[in-house]
Amino acid sequence: MTESQNSPSLCEAADVVVLGAGPAGLVLATLLHAAGIDCVVLERASRAHVQTRARAGFLVPNTVRILDRHGLADGLHRHGRRHGTCEFRTADGRFRLDYGTLGHGEQHHVYPQQNLVTDLLTRYLDRGGRVRFHTEALAVHDADTPRPSVTTREPDGRPARWAARYVAGCDGRHGAARRSLPPGAVRHLHDHGVTWLGLLAGTPPSLDAVGYALHDRGFAGHMARTAEITRYYLQWPRGVPADAWPELRIWDELDLRMRAAEYGPLRRGPFLERGIVDLTCDVVEPLRHGSLFLAGDAASLSAPAAAKGANLAVLEAELLAQGLVDALARGDMRALDRYSDQCLAHIWRAQEFTGWLTRLLHAVPDRDEGPESPFHAALRRSRLDSLRTSRVHQDWFAENYVGV
Ligand code: APR
Numbered sequence: 001m002t003e004s005q006n007s008p009s010l011c012e013a014a015d016v017v018v019l020g021a022g023p024a025g026l027v028l029a030t031l032l033h034a035a036g037i038d039c040v041v042l043e044r045a046s047r048a049h050v051q052t053r054a055r056a057g058f059l060v061p062n063t064v065r066i067l068d069r070h071g072l073a074d075g076l077h078r079h080g081r082r083h084g085t086c087e088f089r090t091a092d093g094r095f096r097l098d099y100g101t102l103g104h105g106e107q108h109h110v111y112p113q114q115n116l117v118t119d120l121l122t123r124y125l126d127r128g129g130r131v132r133f134h135t136e137a138l139a140v141h142d143a144d145t146p147r148p149s150v151t152t153r154e155p156d157g158r159p160a161r162w163a164a165r166y167v168a169g170c171d172g173r174h175g176a177a178r179r180s181l182p183p184g185a186v187r188h189l190h191d192h193g194v195t196w197l198g199l200l201a202g203t204p205p206s207l208d209a210v211g212y213a214l215h216d217r218g219f220a221g222h223m224a225r226t227a228e229i230t231r232y233y234l235q236w237p238r239g240v241p242a243d244a245w246p247e248l249r250i251w252d253e254l255d256l257r258m259r260a261a262e263y264g265p266l267r268r269g270p271f272l273e274r275g276i277v278d279l280t281c282d283v284v285e286p287l288r289h290g291s292l293f294l295a296g297d298a299a300s301l302s303a304p305a306a307a308k309g310a311n312l313a314v315l316e317a318e319l320l321a322q323g324l325v326d327a328l329a330r331g332d333m334r335a336l337d338r339y340s341d342q343c344l345a346h347i348w349r350a351q352e353f354t355g356w357l358t359r360l361l362h363a364v365p366d367r368d369e370g371p372e373s374p375f376h377a378a379l380r381r382s383r384l385d386s387l388r389t390s391r392v393h394q395d396w397f398a399e400n401y402v403g404v
Helices: 023-034 047-052 061-069 074-079 113-126 247-257 309-330 334-361 374-389 391-401
Strands: 010-019 039-042 081-083 086-090 093-097 108-110 130-132 136-141 149-153 159-169 186-201 210-213 220-224 230-235 271-285 292-294
Touching (some): 010 023, 309 334, 334 374, 334 391
Parallel strands (some): 010 039
Antiparallel strands (some): 149 159, 186 271, 210 220
């Protein structure tokens, strides 16, 4: 037996134990700490990893309002950039949607998520907030009682146990919270049948818009991250590894699908990161199981086409913080009781729009007739034509594209 395996488990406590230091966990912990609630964040990665992990970057107006409400948007306003245009490129030509002038006239803020996470973490720690890095949550116990606990593996490998009044599962789709759900939990899982090769390019954006290119060879996407960094996507054969193609071949394919010959060359540069993303989505119902609450990717995951993930995470974190503060500071359980239904209404709305956009952008293999049936190809062209010509359809698009 090693020394760590036979030593007694450490036992610590907090009113609220938050699992995960991503957008959901950090917004939640920041709001709880500001309200004087005793909480701790348990994060299995290092601080450096959490602060440098490149993820999403498109923040909707509601997210900005929430961050503004709590004084957490300084970095965003200083370094973020507004974004309000999509450009669709198809065999029938290209068209632009200035979604910032459609619907409710709202735009995205483009601000790399690692910058937002760094802002949140710095603020939380500077104000005395507790985070335990290199601390992996293994399981949540007794969630169906008022005294749940979390078993962890400490940085030195020793087992420990955290006693809590509430546990917030903000540890993503594969975290301990999801693994600890009771049998009654329902998980809706859907596979859109599409895979992306996600690329982070060290080169300035090539368009002043979010680029959505539909091509017989597959979808290609362009999303600015900063003035020097651009994210590209290629619809990719499922099962083929990310490093299957050399950089030159990838850039040539991006040029082809984005019709660079017609609309201008893409600004090439090194690929800093590559990753494979299967466009699947899932929703857990309900989001509350006794003293255990789910938020962020632990609650639901939507396909990345409409960049909803981090925005739902921030919304859910604020709603959960309000409920926990009401319950712990005032004994008022009403907000906690309605947390799950309130969040699920937003989640399903985001799932519906993201599913619509995913089906619009991709020829999905048709089980019976090969790559895509002529029927579904005709439906997609008609949907795009409606989006190109109908103001009412464009207003609907804009409202859902920047809505959460
Ligand atoms: N124990 C402790 N920490 C864990 C564990 C575990 N068992 N499992 C995962 N984590 C940590 C991860 O290291 C990560 O820092 O939980 C955190 C989860 O953060 P995110 O994956 O960013 O999830 P969330 O906060 O829900 O944000 C959701 O933000 O990342 C973007 O667009 C992405 O949709 C996603 C959104």
